[in-house]
Amino acid sequence: MMSRQIRRIGVVLALMLVALLVNITVIQVVLARDYRERPGNQRLLLAEYDRERGPILVGANPAARSVETGNTLRYLRTYDDGPLYAPITGFYSLIYGATGLERTENRVLTGKSDLFFVDRISQLFAGRQPVGGAVTTTIDAAAQAAAFKGLKGKVGAVVAIEPATGRILASVQSPSFDPNLLTSQDPEAIRAYYEELKSDPAKPLLNRPIVALNPPGSTFKLVTAAAALASGLYTPDSILPGPASYQLPLSTSELQNWNRKECGPDGKVTLRQALAISCNTAFAWLGVQLGDEALRKQAELMGFDTSFQIPLKAATSRFPAELDEPQTALSAIGQFDVRATALQMAMVGAAIGNNGATMQPYLVQEVRGPDLAILQTTEPTKFEDAMTPLNAAQLTEMMVNVVENGTGSNAKISGVRVAGKTGTAETDNERPAVAWFVAFAPAQSPKVAVAVVIEDSRATEISGNGLAAPIAREVMKAVLRQ
Amino acid sequence: MSLTDPQSVRRQPSRRGAELLLLICAWALGVLGTLQIGWATGEGTPGRLWVTVAVVGALALVMHLVVRWKARYADPILLPVATLLTILGLVMIYRIDVAAAQRAERNNAPPPTPDVYAQLTWFAIAVVLFVAALILVKDHRRLQRYTYSFGLLGLFLLVLPLAPIIGTTVNGATLWVRIGGLSFQPAEVAKILLTLFFAGYLVVKRDSLALVRTKFLGLGFPQVRDLGPLVIAWAVSLGVLVFERDLGTSLLFFGLFITMLYIATQRRSWLILGSIFFAIGAYLAYQLFEHVHNRVTVWLDPWTYADTTGYQIVQSLYGFANGGIMGAGLGQGFPNFVPFANTDFIVAAIGEELGLTGMFALLLLYAVLIERGLRAAVSVRDSFGQLLAAGLSITLALQVFVIVGGVTRLIPLTGLTTPFLSYGGSSLVANWVIIALLIRISDRARRPDIQHFDADDALTQVVRRV
Numbered sequence: 022m023m024s025r026q027i028r029r030i031g032v033v034l035a036l037m038l039v040a041l042l043v044n045i046t047v048i049q050v051v052l053a054r055d056y057r058e059r060p061g062n063q064r065l066l067l068a069e070y071d072r073e074r075g076p077i078l079v080g081a082n083p084a085a086r087s088v089e090t091g092n093t094l095r096y097l098r099t100y101d102d103g104p105l106y107a108p109i110t111g112f113y114s115l116i117y118g119a120t121g122l123e124r125t126e127n128r129v130l131t132g133k134s135d136l137f138f139v140d141r142i143s144q145l146f147a148g149r150q151p152v153g154g155a156v157t158t159t160i161d162a163a164a165q166a167a168a169f170k171g172l173k174g175k176v177g178a179v180v181a182i183e184p185a186t187g188r189i190l191a192s193v194q195s196p197s198f199d200p201n202l203l204t205s206q207d208p209e210a211i212r213a214y215y216e217e218l219k220s221d222p223a224k225p226l227l228n229r230p231i232v233a234l235n236p237p238g239s240t241f242k243l244v245t246a247a248a249a250l251a252s253g254l255y256t257p258d259s260i261l262p263g264p265a266s267y268q269l270p271l272s273t274s275e276l277q278n279w280n281r282k283e284c285g286p287d288g289k290v291t292l293r294q295a296l297a298i299s300c301n302t303a304f305a306w307l308g309v310q311l312g313d314e315a316l317r318k319q320a321e322l323m324g325f326d327t328s329f330q331i332p333l334k335a336a337t338s339r340f341p342a343e344l345d346e347p348q349t350a351l352s353a354i355g356q357f358d359v360r361a362t363a364l365q366m367a368m369v370g371a372a373i374g375n376n377g378a379t380m381q382p383y384l385v386q387e388v389r390g391p392d393l394a395i396l397q398t399t400e401p402t403k404f405e406d407a408m409t410p411l412n413a414a415q416l417t418e419m420m421v422n423v424v425e426n427g428t429g430s431n432a433k434i435s436g437v438r439v440a441g442k443t444g445t446a447e448t449d450n451e452r453p454a455v456a457w458f459v460a461f462a463p464a465q466s467p468k469v470a471v472a473v474v475i476e477d478s479r480a481t482e483i484s485g486n487g488l489a490a491p492i493a494r495e496v497m498k499a500v501l502r503q
Numbered sequence: 504m505s506l507t508d509p510q511s512v513r514r515q516p517s518r519r520g521a522e523l524l525l526l527i528c529a530w531a532l533g534v535l536g537t538l539q540i541g542w543a544t545g546e547g548t549p550g551r552l553w554v555t556v557a558v559v560g561a562l563a564l565v566m567h568l569v570v571r572w573k574a575r576y577a578d579p580i581l582l583p584v585a586t587l588l589t590i591l592g593l594v595m596i597y598r599i600d601v602a603a604a605q606r607a608e609r610n611n612a613p614p615p616t617p618d619v620y621a622q623l624t625w626f627a628i629a630v631v632l633f634v635a636a637l638i639l640v641k642d643h644r645r646l647q648r649y650t651y652s653f654g655l656l657g658l659f660l661l662v663l664p665l666a667p668i669i670g671t672t673v674n675g676a677t678l679w680v681r682i683g684g685l686s687f688q689p690a691e692v693a694k695i696l697l698t699l700f701f702a703g704y705l706v707v708k709r710d711s712l713a714l715v716r717t718k719f720l721g722l723g724f725p726q727v728r729d730l731g732p733l734v735i736a737w738a739v740s741l742g743v744l745v746f747e748r749d750l751g752t753s754l755l756f757f758g759l760f761i762t763m764l765y766i767a768t769q770r771r772s773w774l775i776l777g778s779i780f781f782a783i784g785a786y787l788a789y790q791l792f793e794h795v796h797n798r799v800t801v802w803l804d805p806w807t808y809a810d811t812t813g814y815q816i817v818q819s820l821y822g823f824a825n826g827g828i829m830g831a832g833l834g835q836g837f838p839n840f841v842p843f844a845n846t847d848f849i850v851a852a853i854g855e856e857l858g859l860t861g862m863f864a865l866l867l868l869y870a871v872l873i874e875r876g877l878r879a880a881v882s883v884r885d886s887f888g889q890l891l892a893a894g895l896s897i898t899l900a901l902q903v904f905v906i907v908g909g910v911t912r913l914i915p916l917t918g919l920t921t922p923f924l925s926y927g928g929s930s931l932v933a934n935w936v937i938i939a940l941l942i943r944i945s946d947r948a949r950r951p952d953i954q955h956f957d958a959d960d961a962l963t964q965v966v967r968r969v
Contacts, residue, residue, distance in 0.1 A: 024881045026766040027893045031877045034900045038870050041904065042863065044913040048823045049859040056824030061809050061817070064825045064837050 063115070070115070071095050075130040075153030075391070077110050077122050079160045085110045085123065087153075090206070098123075098204040104197035105169050108178075108228050109158060109384065111333075112200035116211050121228070122156060122384065125332040129154045129388050136388060136396045152391040159188035159386045159399075164469070167499035168193035171492030176477035178229040180363040181496050184371035184461060184470045186401035187380030189331060190500055191471070192364075194229035196221070223477075231335035234360040235474055238446025239299045239485070240457045241320075241355025243369055246296055246304075246419065248311050248319035250412040255292055255307075257415050263290035267302035269347035276305050276350065279445070296419050297427030299443060301354050308353020313344040316353060322407035323379050324368045325361070331384045338365035355446060363472045366459045371470035373416050374440065374461040377408030421464045429458070431490035434498055438464040441493065443485030453477055458489030462497045469500040518579035519571050525583030526563050533559060533590035536833055540598050543834030544605065552597075555623055559590060562630045573637045574946035578879060581945065584872045585938045588923035589626060589931070591865070595838075595845065595852050596622050596926050602839040618845055618926050625928035629935035636939035643943050647887045650703025657696030658739070660689035665746055690743075690752045691920070691933035694759070694898055695940075701760060702890035705767035708732070709886075713768035733773070736760040737780045741788070748794050751905055751919035757781060758901045763894050767886075802915035815842050819910050822855035823862075830858025845926040847918055850910050866907070869922075873900045879945035892944045895937045 048056070056062065073096055076083040084106040087096040098113045100106065111121015119127060128134040132153045161181070168179035172195035181191035202214045218226050227233060249255040263284030267276040284290040284300035295303040308316060320340040321327070329335045341348070341358040351357035364382060372379040381402045388397040408416070420440030423429045429441040444457030456478070461470035473489040473496075480488060534556055541548040563586050570577055600617040607614050640646065646653075664670040669680050680689055705712070712732075736757060744753040761777035788795040797812055805813035805820070818841040825831055838844045838852035845852070854862050876896030880889050899922055909916035920930035 023766050023769065023886065023889050023893075026769055027877055027880050027889065030762055030766065030893065030897065031874070034873060034877075034897070034904075035870075037900070037904045038866060040913060041866055041907055041911070044908070044911050045823070045854070045862050045866075046859060048820060048911060049827055049854065049862070053824040053827050056820055059806075059821070062821045062824075064821055064840065067837065 058118070070097075072131070073152055074098065074113070075132065075155045077106075077126070077130070078155055078157045079106065079109075079162050079165070082162070084158070084160075085113070085200075097206065098200075100200045100204075103199040103201045105165060105193075106160075107197045107200055108192050108194045108230050109160060110200060111228075112198075112203040114203040114211060114215075115206070116208055117203060117215055121333060122158070125330075126156045126385065126388075129156055132391065134388075136390070154391060154396065155389040155393065157386045157389065158384055159183075159190065160192070160384075161190040161500055163499040163502075164191040164496050165193060167191075167495040168471075168473075168492060169195070169197075171473075171495050172475075174479075175475050175488070176223050177473065177475040177489075178233060178363040179471065179473050179492060179496060180230045180367040181469050181471040181500065182364075182367045182371045182380075182382055184375035184380070184467045187371070187382045187404075188386070188401070189364075189382055189384045190469060191496055192230040192384070194225075194227075196223050196225040198225040228333065229363070231329075231331065231333060231362055231364045233474075233476070234336050234338065234362060235455045235457075235476065236357075236359055236446035236448060237355040237361040237366055238444035238455065238457055239301075239355060240366055240369070240442050240444035240459045240472075241353070241359055241361070242296060242299065242304050242444075243373065243416070243420070243442050243459065244320050244323060245308055245311070245316060245353045246292065246416055247323075247373070247408050247412065248315045249292065249307055250415060251319060251408065252311060252315060254310075257291065257293040257419055259292050260289050261292060261295055261300075261303040262288060262306055263295060263300045263303035264288040265302070267305050267350070269305075269350050270309060271345065272347045274347065276301055276354075278302055293419050293422055296442070297423050299428050304354050305350035309346050309350050311353075313349040313352065316340065316349065317342075319407070320359075322405045323372050324365055324404060327404075329364070329382060331364075331382050333384065335364050335382075336362055338362050355444060363474045365472075366457065366474070367470050367472035370440075370442075370459040370461045370472060371467075372407045373413050373420065374464070374467035374470050375413075376410040377406060377413035379404040379407045417464050420460075424460070428484075428486050429460070429490055431486050432458065432460050432494045432497075434462060434494060434501070434503060437462050437497075437501060437503065439494070439497065440464045440467075441490065443490065445483060445485055454483045456483050456485045456488040458485045458493045460490070460493045460497065462501065469497050471496045517571075517575050519567075519575065522570070522579035522582055523567055525579070526567055526586055529583050529587035529590055530556075530560050530563055532587065533594055536591070536594040537597065539832075540594070540601060540834040543832060544598075544601050546601050546605075555593075555619070558623060559593065559626070562627060566630055566633055569634045569637055570942060573641075574942050576946045576949040576951070577942040578875050578945035578949065580871060580875050581938055581942055584868055584875070585923060585935070588865075588868055588872075589629075589935075591853070592849065592921075592924035592926075592931075593619055593622055593626070594833075595849055595856075595924065598834060598856070599838050599845045599849075599852060601834070602837070602844075606839060621928075622926050622931070625931045628928065629932045632932055633935045633939045636936055637943060640940070640943055643888050643891060643940065643947065644885055646699055646891070647703045647706065650700055650707075653696045654700035654704065657693045657700055660693040660696065661739070661743060662746075663689045687929040688920075688927070689929070690749065691929040694752075694755065695895070695933055695936055697756065698759065698763075698894040698898055699891065701763045702887055702894055704732075705763060705890055706887045709767040712764070712773075713770055733760075733764070733776065733780065737784060741784055744784075744788055744795070745792065748792075749918065750795060750798065750915075751902075751909075751917035754905055754917060755898065755901050755919065757784070759894060759898055762897050763890060766893055767890055798915045798917065802912065805912065815848065816910070816912055816916055818842070819848055819851040820912060822851040823911065826855040826858040826861075828859045830854075830856050830861055832856060846920060847906065847925070848910055849921050849924045849926070850907050853924075854911075866903075869899070869903045873903075875945070876941045879941055879948050883944050883948035888944050888947060892941060895941055899934070899937065 074087045077085040085100050088099045090097045111123045113119045113123040130153045164181050168191045179193045198218050265283045278301050290303050317340045325338045325340045328337045338361040348357050352359050381404045383399050387395050390396050417440050421438050424432045424439045424441045428443045432439050432441045439462040441460035446455045456475040458473045461467040471493045473492045475488045478488050597619040600619050603615045663680050740753045740757040764773045801808050801813045805816045809817040833856050836855035841848045841851050873896045880892035906919040906921050908914040920927055922934045
């Protein structure tokens with residue numbers, strides 16, 4: 022009889038079945054993500070273009086919204102002030118995928134988030150496409166516009182934060198890009214524009230406010246001053262040596278003040294005055310006295326060496342590890358390998374203004390369902406207590422002195438006490454120096470802290486007060502409705 | 504122990520009730536699927552659809568009644584599974600019709616003719632042939648008388664597409680015959696006729712083919728002059744490949760012949776020889792024929808050819824990926840992105856909308872169908888019936904493997920229809936005739952009339968079952 026042979030063939034056929042099942046499992050489970058994201062695969066995006074995507078709101082106005090087109094791709098993503106809000110919304114492209122909140126809040130905007138559970142149950146039964154929810158940002162439209170206007174023609178970024186909560190009020194970059202041109206329905210035009218952006222040396226696609234790392238220069242003296250007060254060994258009135266040049270320990274190199282002059286009579290200066298005139302030699306000396314451990318600890322309490330997701334992923338600002346004395350001296354004035362984003366320096370200002378408490382920065386205020394009911398609200402959370410309230414108050418007064426009597430004169434707002442700090446950082450000889458300004462106002466119980474960084478302005482005279490302080494002033498005035 | 508003892512031959516239940524219940528379930532699934540598509544695509548459910556649903560139910564009922572009347576003891580699983588597969592095919596074809604109509608509407612093009620009603624008509628014809636086969640073939644053993652007629656007719660049908668005027672080349676393969684407005688694929692019918700021929704021929708020749716003349720490497724090999732049939736089958740398969748450029752059918756026939764030869768002769772040497780012949784044929788084809796070469800190149804690296812020759816397979820893979828584990832949902836994928844979505848690539852549409860879950864269910868349905876066919880083969884008592892049932896089941900299995908494996912890039916893509924699912928009349932009709940024959944054989948195998956017991960066979964079976 023042939024039954025045995027038939028059974029054997031049956032076993033072979035079963036093995037072939039197993040091969041099919043394994044292969045399909047690999048495709049639909051393991052490789053599926055890779056296949057879905059392949060550049061030639063239009064399914065996912067077409068599916069998304071087929072349904073209404075929720076808006077990204079600034080106040081009550083949409084920064085990004087879906088508009089019905091009446092052709093094959095039913096909805097077109099439109100950005101009403103594209104370049105203004107590009108660092109926040111990002112883009113949503115048929116070819117290049119999504120960035121910014123378009124990417125991080127995708128599940129909300131497409132209506133696939135678990136927050137929409139109830140809606141989805143009814144959609145499931147009806148077999149309908151989910152409708153997207155809305156994302157409301159923390160952005161203050163006036164502050165955003167003021168920063169955008171101030172950065173025009175320059176290369177740089179501005180971040181403004183509400184000190185008490187960590188809400189991000191403005192996040193602006195220059196140059197920016199127009200996300201509308203990346204979401205059009207013409208693939209060739211999208212490719213051409215994207216290539217143009219990619220080859221631009223000013224890197225408009227870089228999310229400069231939260232990703233671009235620059236040496237913070239003299240604005241880092243705020244951290245050094247905070248560490249000095251925290252040590253208990255120094256007060257604003259402590260006398261520090263402030264010679265015209267400072268011989269770096271164990272080195273033949275000399276560090277000089279920006280004006281190559283002594284910081285005070287007989288090369289002596291108070292801590293308050295050293296901050297006001299941004300005395301390099303005094304702060305370098307102070308840094309060496311405090312040691313790199315103390316500086317690093319203070320920097321980390323203010324957000325350095327931590328990766329924040331706001332929910333966009335910010336670059337990690339860093340205070341370098343294992344420093345010798347000359348490196349510590351340079352780091353204390355924000356040079357050497359210290360790197361910070363505009364977001365980070367705004368957090369430093371905000372922490373000082375907020376009685377020493379560093380808050381987690383965030384960009385999404387609330388999530389609303391398709392029916393506009395609020396489904397989720399972000400609660401402010403404290404990151405660390407960076408300073409005691411007393412020390413914070415002392416440092417605030419020192420910063421007010423910077424604006425009223427020192428290097429930060431351009432940040433003055435009539436009728437409002439403004440606390441600030443200038444900065445100018447050398448990078449390398451290839452690039453121009455970076456101008457900074459960090460400020461908050463009103464000095465007692467501030468409503469806004471702002472950091473401005475100018476990487477390139479095509480100006481001959483580069484100074485934080487000249488280039489960055491006026492922008493910071495306009496942003497603060499916008500928030501204070503002045 | 505003797506099986507003639509009336510005590511041991513218990514009254515075999517016919518299980519027709521179970522069959523009816525399963526058929527109702529299959530029909531209900533079809534109705535649900537259809538409604539889901541209407542809701543999900545926003546097309547609603549056109550009134551004509553209810554007629555369709557009613558017709559499908561009536562056809563299934565007719566088949567059930569005929570089985571009840573003419574093959575009372577048949578396996579109760581075969582009919583419902585084949586019906587469910589056919590209904591699933593109709594649902595997917597309807598789904599793809601809807602997608603095509605919506606696309607045409609958006610592009611302001613004239614609406615395309617829906618395929619689902621044509622497929623339904625073919626299903627009705629298939630049912631007629633199914634009923635005819637069950638009524639005309641009262642005992643499958645009678646088919647053995649026409650062994651050579653079947654063989655000749657099968658060969659004739661196989662080469663028919665090459666005939667002038669009526670032969671038609673579609674998409675590079677010459678598989679179609681067009682007479683008047685009607686076109687059909689003779690290879691689909693030929694596969695049944697040739698299975699009948701192989702079964703009849705091998706039953707007679709098995710002894711001489713099984714005779715060991717030479718020993719090599721511990722295996723008995725047949726004499727060179729007995730290689731004749733193998734060489735002929737090989738040559739015919741290659742001929743189909745070369746002249747009709749039909750890789751799938753070629754593979755199917757050769758695989759079928761080799762396995763049947765092995766079953767009949769019980770000699771593994773035939774499998775080895777067959778594999779060697781296959782390897783030679785495959786190598787020659789790869790070297791000599793551009794279309795075979797292209798298929799392999801695209802199989803190895805479809806991404807390079809994603810916009811040209813690899814477009815189909817890449818779109819198919821994207822479809823599967825889009826489906827993921829749970830599927831996009833009926834009516835919520837993009838099945839018409841894959842060219843030939845309702846014929847060769849219907850499995851990709853199922854993978855996209857029903858997901859991995861649906862694919863597992865689908866393949867297990869085929870597995871059940873084939874296992875039931877093989878079970879009939881093992882339990883029927885005549886050698887011709889055994890070979891025939893095994894051959895028909897293997898045909899189905901190979902066809903499913905070659906097309907599903909091709910569409911999922913397990914093996915190079917070869918054009919074959921997916922049994923019961925694909926849009927196309929010849930395939931549907933031929934596969935339903937296969938089901939009719941399997942039902943006929945299973946009825947014989949399970950029928951409790953003891954005079955058919957051969958003492959030796961019965962004893963062997965008892966031993967096997969222990």
